[in-house]
Amino acid sequence: MSKTIITISREFGSGGRYIGEQVAQRLGYSYYDKNLIEKVAEETGLDKVFVENHGEYSPKKFAMAYAFVGRDKYGSSMSDYLYSVQRKIVLNIADEGNCVIIGRCADYILADRPNSLHIFIHGNMDKKIERIKTLYDKTDAEAKKLISDMDKRRSVHYGYYTDQEWGKAQNYTLSLNSSALGIDNCVDIISKLAETL
Amino acid sequence: MSKTIITISREFGSGGRYIGEQVAQRLGYSYYDKNLIEKVAEETGLDKVFVENHGEYSPKKFAMAYAFVGRDKYGSSMSDYLYSVQRKIVLNIADEGNCVIIGRCADYILADRPNSLHIFIHGNMDKKIERIKTLYDKTDAEAKKLISDMDKRRSVHYGYYTDQEWGKAQNYTLSLNSSALGIDNCVDIISKLAETL
Numbered sequence: 001m002s003k004t005i006i007t008i009s010r011e012f013g014s015g016g017r018y019i020g021e022q023v024a025q026r027l028g029y030s031y032y033d034k035n036l037i038e039k040v041a042e043e044t045g046l047d048k049v050f051v052e053n054h055g056e057y058s059p060k061k062f063a064m065a066y067a068f069v070g071r072d073k074y075g076s077s078m079s080d081y082l083y084s085v086q087r088k089i090v091l092n093i094a095d096e097g098n099c100v101i102i103g104r105c106a107d108y109i110l111a112d113r114p115n116s117l118h119i120f121i122h123g124n125m126d127k128k129i130e131r132i133k134t135l136y137d138k139t140d141a142e143a144k145k146l147i148s149d150m151d152k153r154r155s156v157h158y159g160y161y162t163d164q165e166w167g168k169a170q171n172y173t174l175s176l177n178s179s180a181l182g183i184d185n186c187v188d189i190i191s192k193l194a195e196t197l
Numbered sequence: 198m199s200k201t202i203i204t205i206s207r208e209f210g211s212g213g214r215y216i217g218e219q220v221a222q223r224l225g226y227s228y229y230d231k232n233l234i235e236k237v238a239e240e241t242g243l244d245k246v247f248v249e250n251h252g253e254y255s256p257k258k259f260a261m262a263y264a265f266v267g268r269d270k271y272g273s274s275m276s277d278y279l280y281s282v283q284r285k286i287v288l289n290i291a292d293e294g295n296c297v298i299i300g301r302c303a304d305y306i307l308a309d310r311p312n313s314l315h316i317f318i319h320g321n322m323d324k325k326i327e328r329i330k331t332l333y334d335k336t337d338a339e340a341k342k343l344i345s346d347m348d349k350r351r352s353v354h355y356g357y358y359t360d361q362e363w364g365k366a367q368n369y370t371l372s373l374n375s376s377a378l379g380i381d382n383c384v385d386i387i388s389k390l391a392e393t394l
Contacts, residue, residue, distance in 0.1 A: 169317050170319045172374070174371075175372035177367075
């Protein structure tokens with residue numbers, strides 16, 4: 001029987017990571033977020049902080065700048081290498097058993113897998129600011145800037161490696177506004193759907 | 198108590214209209230689609246076919262061409278007039294009682310209403326082609342072209358009047374892939390959510 005795979009893409013501050021964790025816990029699925037970073041760090045020999053910073057985020061907010069950063073003579077960059085290792089690990093994880101994977105273009109990498117749910121979690125700016133202020137001890141302005149920067153960097157990274165638009169409804173099985181629906185409701189909807197697969 | 202409002206935006210061939218109809222029936226809500234066109238035709242004195250063709254679709258596939266079609270000396274066009282009447286009618290409908298409204302930028306017009314669910318239904322091309330072939334007696338190629346043209350025209354119309362991107366997850370409370378989830382599942386998810394509002 002096919003494994004059930006849930007990928008969670010999320011806006012910064014939307015609670016998407018927490019939702020994924022809760023879903024995994026409720027369904028008894030493996031949960032991959034920081035531990036995926038550890039696997040990539042182990043495989044590449046790169047520092048965990050470097051992997052976390054570059055495995056899902058562009059170093060710059062602009063795609064054109066990104067495309068030319070740190071190329072070697074073959075046109076590859078450290079980001080390309082990181083992406084290729086990360087991609088292989090995501091594919092291996094999906095072969096192992098039921099799982100929830102946070103970010104890392106997993107929705108794109110596993111788009112054609114049967115028994116998969118690809119989820120995008122987004123939210124309203126005021127609610128996201130509240131969440132980030134509390135979690136990271138920031139002012140309103142700092143939280144807003146952080147949200148905007150992180151999402152822009154995720155969006156550029158995703159666009160660069162998938163040639164798709166981050167946050168476009170058509171790329172996901174299901175997209176949810178966690179501010180309007182509430183975190184618990186999102187966990188409920190996703191868990192129940194996974195059980196119908 | 199606030200009225201519960203469900204707006205359904207949908208890709209052509211995704212079954213979004215049918216899903217909206219089923220949700221309205223299950224919840225006992227008023228359903229607005231063709232009857233909204235009739236209201237607009239009555240108010241404007243315009244022909245129903247004209248209202249249907251221009252109330253949700255750009256005449257051309259390109260926004261720049263659209264922006265300059267049929268302007269009078271005040272810079273307004275028949276499309277602008279139609280949009281303004283349609284907008285007023287959508288607002289009135291939402292004041293009247295619980296309802297499901299299909300298309301017509303209702304998600305944008307009613308974005309700030311409490312107790313509202315704004316839904317986007319999309320699907321996989323092969324499933325959409327199947328649906329359109331059956332409903333309109335078309336070949337595969339004709340169905341594919343029709344889907345692509347209709348969605349492009351909806352997208353241009355929506356972008357022009359809302360300054361937002363059609364199909365961007367962040368504009369909707371919930372986006373669903375009806376091909377992956379199945380029509381009945383979509384009806385279920387939306388109906389159950391509406392009952393929690």
